[in-house]
Amino acid sequence: MxxxxxxxxxxxxxxxxxxxxxxxxxxxxVEVAEQVGWIKIDPTAVIAPCEHTMLWARIGEGYEPAHLRKAVERDRLLVELDGAFHPVSALPALLVQLRRHAEHPRATEWLAVNARFRTEVLARLRAEGPLLASAIPDTAEVARSNDSGWWSDNQVPRMLELLSYRGEVAIVRREGRSKVWDLAERVYPAAPEPTPEEAERDIAARRLRAAGVAKHSAWTPVHDAGEPVEIEGLKGAWRVDPEALAALDDDPGGRVALLNPYDAMLYDRPRLEAVFGFRYVLEQFKPKPERRYGLFAHPILIGDRFAGMLEAAVDRREGALHVQAVHELLPFEEEEREMVRAEVLDLARWLGVPLTDTSDV
Incomplete structure (x- = not known):
C-alpha cells in the first residue's frame, strides 16, 4: 500500500x-500497561522505583503504589514476568516467546543435568504453596557459571527464573523487593496457547501500539505490524499504528512529564534521537567527573520536546526531595519554567516529602 x-x-x-x-x-x-505494553521493574530509587514513577508520570497525583499491588496480587490483571509488569491479555504470547530462551541449548542442558533439582522445586511449591526463593533448598547437582556477577551462587533463583520462562512457575507477589513464587497453574488464567507465528504478530502489534510510530529494529521489533509511513526528513521503513493515526487530529495537547531513566518512552534510543532529536545517555554507570546531568537525571518532556533534565534525589534520612539542578537542553519560556516547577512540586507531594530546591527553576 x-x-x-x-x-x-x-x-x-x-x-x-x-x-x-x-x-x-x-x-x-492496568490501562497504562495495556497501552504502554510493560511497566519496567527496577529497584533504583534515587527518587522512586521505576514501576512507580512510570505510573505516576502518566496517572498523576491519583496514583498510589497500592493500586499496582491490587492489580497484580488481588485482581490478577497484571503479571510480573521477565523484569516487568505486563497486562494479563499479553501473557499467552509472551510465554510462547520466552519459552525460546528456556529452549536455548545451554539452558536445556542445565535443566537436563538438574532434573532432580527441578522436580524438587516444583514439588515443594505444589506442597507448600507460595514461597520465597530463600525458603527452597538449593539441591542443584551442577551450578551455572557466575562470570557476569549478576547472580548469587544460590541456584534456586536461576531455576525459578528459567521455569518462569517455561510457564511452569510464576511470581504471585512481592515481599519487599523479594519475589514470592508459586506454580503457574495457580496464578495464570487458563487461555489457549497461540502458535509462534500468532504470538509474534500479537507482540509486534502491541509494540507498535505502544510506540505509535516506529522503525523495525532490535530495539522495537514491530516487523510488518501496522501500516507503512514516511516521516519527513527521516530515512528507513517506518510503521505507524493505524488507530493512532486516525486519532491524530484529536490531540488533547501536551503537558510536562518527568521520566524515570528506565521509562518505556526512553527505551528505543535510536528512535528517540531520530524523531525527537534527543540523544539520551544514562550517566548512572559513568565516573562522577564525566557526568553532565547527574547520576540518575530524569528527562523532562514538555509537550513533544525533551527540553531538560531534572537532577534530583530523595534524602532518606532528612525525608526531603532535593533538586540540585534543572538543566535546560532547550531554553525554557517563563510559562514552561512554571509548569516544570509545578510538576516537581507535584512529585514531592506524591512522595509525601518537602521540596528542597537549590536550582533556578
Whole structure:
C-alpha cells in the first residue's frame, strides 16, 4: 500500500500520545500497561522505583503504589514476568516467546543435568504453596557459571527464573523487593496457547501500539505490524499504528512529564534521537567527573520536546526531595519554567516529602 506521510511534529505527537504522556491522563495501572505494553521493574530509587514513577508520570497525583499491588496480587490483571509488569491479555504470547530462551541449548542442558533439582522445586511449591526463593533448598547437582556477577551462587533463583520462562512457575507477589513464587497453574488464567507465528504478530502489534510510530529494529521489533509511513526528513521503513493515526487530529495537547531513566518512552534510543532529536545517555554507570546531568537525571518532556533534565534525589534520612539542578537542553519560556516547577512540586507531594530546591527553576 502507499505509505502514509507524517511531519516530524506529527510523529512526535503520535509517540507521546501512544505513551500516555499527553494531557489526557489514564485512570489506573492496568490501562497504562495495556497501552504502554510493560511497566519496567527496577529497584533504583534515587527518587522512586521505576514501576512507580512510570505510573505516576502518566496517572498523576491519583496514583498510589497500592493500586499496582491490587492489580497484580488481588485482581490478577497484571503479571510480573521477565523484569516487568505486563497486562494479563499479553501473557499467552509472551510465554510462547520466552519459552525460546528456556529452549536455548545451554539452558536445556542445565535443566537436563538438574532434573532432580527441578522436580524438587516444583514439588515443594505444589506442597507448600507460595514461597520465597530463600525458603527452597538449593539441591542443584551442577551450578551455572557466575562470570557476569549478576547472580548469587544460590541456584534456586536461576531455576525459578528459567521455569518462569517455561510457564511452569510464576511470581504471585512481592515481599519487599523479594519475589514470592508459586506454580503457574495457580496464578495464570487458563487461555489457549497461540502458535509462534500468532504470538509474534500479537507482540509486534502491541509494540507498535505502544510506540505509535516506529522503525523495525532490535530495539522495537514491530516487523510488518501496522501500516507503512514516511516521516519527513527521516530515512528507513517506518510503521505507524493505524488507530493512532486516525486519532491524530484529536490531540488533547501536551503537558510536562518527568521520566524515570528506565521509562518505556526512553527505551528505543535510536528512535528517540531520530524523531525527537534527543540523544539520551544514562550517566548512572559513568565516573562522577564525566557526568553532565547527574547520576540518575530524569528527562523532562514538555509537550513533544525533551527540553531538560531534572537532577534530583530523595534524602532518606532528612525525608526531603532535593533538586540540585534543572538543566535546560532547550531554553525554557517563563510559562514552561512554571509548569516544570509545578510538576516537581507535584512529585514531592506524591512522595509525601518537602521540596528542597537549590536550582533556578
Amino acid at each position: 502507499t505509505p502514509h506521510r507524517l511531519s516530524r511534529d506529527e510523529a512526535r505527537r503520535l509517540a507521546v500520545r501512544a505513551q500516555l504522556l499527553d494531557a489526557d491522563r489514564p485512570g489506573d495501572p
